Amino acid sequence: MEVLYSIVDFLFPFDFLQMAFMKNAFIGVLIAAPMLGLLSTMVVSQKMAFFSDAIGHSALTGIGIGVILGFLSPTASMLIFAIILGLLIAYFSYKHQETTDTIIGIFSAGTVALGTMLLSKNGNFNQYTRYLIGDLLSIRGEDLAVLLIVSLIVLGIWYFIFNDLVVTSLNISLANSRSIHTLLLQMVFTCVVAVVVVLCIPWIGVMLINAFLILPGAISRNIAGNMRQYHFYSVFFALFSGVLGLWLAYTLGTSAGATIVVIMTCCYIATSLLKRLTY
Numbered sequence: 001m002e003v004l005y006s007i008v009d010f011l012f013p014f015d016f017l018q019m020a021f022m023k024n025a026f027i028g029v030l031i032a033a034p035m036l037g038l039l040s041t042m043v044v045s046q047k048m049a050f051f052s053d054a055i056g057h058s059a060l061t062g063i064g065i066g067v068i069l070g071f072l073s074p075t076a077s078m079l080i081f082a083i084i085l086g087l088l089i090a091y092f093s094y095k096h097q098e099t100t101d102t103i104i105g106i107f108s109a110g111t112v113a114l115g116t117m118l119l120s121k122n123g124n125f126n127q128y129t130r131y132l133i134g135d136l137l138s139i140r141g142e143d144l145a146v147l148l149i150v151s152l153i154v155l156g157i158w159y160f161i162f163n164d165l166v167v168t169s170l171n172i173s174l175a176n177s178r179s180i181h182t183l184l185l186q187m188v189f190t191c192v193v194a195v196v197v198v199l200c201i202p203w204i205g206v207m208l209i210n211a212f213l214i215l216p217g218a219i220s221r222n223i224a225g226n227m228r229q230y231h232f233y234s235v236f237f238a239l240f241s242g243v244l245g246l247w248l249a250y251t252l253g254t255s256a257g258a259t260i261v262v263i264m265t266c267c268y269i270a271t272s273l274l275k276r277l278t279y
Contacts, residue, residue, distance in 0.1 A: 004144070016250045021137050025256060028139045028147060029242035032200060035151045037216045037238035038158055039193055041231050044217035045169040051089065051190070053210040054108035055197040058085045059131060060206065061111045062198075064118025074131075075198065082198045085111060086190035094183045134205025136246070136256035143203075150199055154192055161185060166227070204257045212238075215264035222271035237267055 004027055008017060017023050043051065059078045066077025085107060093103045139147075168175040168182050175182050197209055204212060220233035245260030252259070 014247075016247060021139075022246075022250060024139045024141065024144060025136050025246055026243070027144055028136065028203065029246055030239070031144065031147050031151050033238040033242045034235045035154050035196060036200075036212050037235035038231060039154070039196060040213050040215070040217035040238070041220065041234045042165055042169065042189065042217075043193065043213050044221060045166075048104070048193075049214050050104045050108065050210070051086075052193060052197050052213040054089065054104045054111065055082050055086060055194050056201060056206040056209045057108050057115065058082050058111040059198060059201050060115025060119060062115075063131065064115050068118065075202070078198045078201070079195065082194040083191050086194035087187055090183070090186040090190045094186060131201060132206050133255065134201060134203050134208065134257050136203045136249075136260075139203055147199065150195065154196060157188065157192055161188060165189060208257045208261050211261040211264060215261070215268055216241075219264065219268045219271050222268070222275045237264065241267060 005023060008023055008027060012026070017026055043049065058081055062078035062081030063074045065071075065081060066074055069077070071077040089103055089107055092107075164175065164180045164185055167178065167180060168185055172182055175185075193213070197213070200212070201209055216234040216238040217230075219237045220230050224230035224233050241260050241263040245263045246256050248254070248263070249256035249259040
């Protein structure tokens with residue numbers, strides 16, 4: 001990690017990055033933003049806007065089950081439960097007649113209720129509220145190493161499944177006719193999103209994680225003219241909002257995650273107005 005710190009010190013000699021916790025948060029944004037930006041394009045294209053919300057809510061259930069089973073790390077129990085939930089959502093969406101949003105809504109409501117029930121036992125819910133809001137400034141050096149490894153794995157998986165995902169998002173019947181294993185593809189994609197969401201929840205929070213997987217793709221969709229631009233703008237606005245939001249949070253003394261989401265929302269409104277004026 002010392003190499004990353006040295007690079008940041010050389011390329012970004014700003015006062016607010018001289019503190020270790022701000023430097024960690026800044027590097028975390030630089031690593032996570034491209035990953036979230038890429039995933040956002042397909043989350044938006046496949047109309048899975050509520051999926052990350054459902055996975056985020058499942059974190060509460062994962063923590064509750066982990067407490068009951070004696071898990072030492074809440075992240076491990078959250079991850080296991082999120083992957084299971086992601087696979088169930090992918091399976092039921094593929095096999096049943098209901099729309100994906102309906103399936104996600106059903107599972108989301110159930111997991112929120114179960115998680116709240118488990119964590120509220122004996123009045124212990126307050127000690128888990130930090131997962132609702134998150135704290136981007138709490139990222140540690142070891143967290144950055146894990147985030148970097150996961151980011152590289154996600155980009156590798158994306159490279160192999162991207163074309164099939166695009167075809168599936170456009171027309172699932174066409175994808176099946178081209179011998180694309182759409183159910184397996186959906187399961188892989190949902191598992192990737194589940195892992196990324198769970199990994200980011202301690203820093204972004206259950207309440208805001210959904211915005212990070214919707215807004216970059218939605219912003220890009222307003223101004224992109226082709227698929228390449230769609231992905232480029234999504235990654236760009238994720239990075240832009242993350243860096244600017246982190247600086248504003250430091251300057252104003254506000255929550256970093258919330259400030260980033262506010263900037264993303266402003267970017268969406270601005271690009272929507274630009275789209276209306278242009279066309």
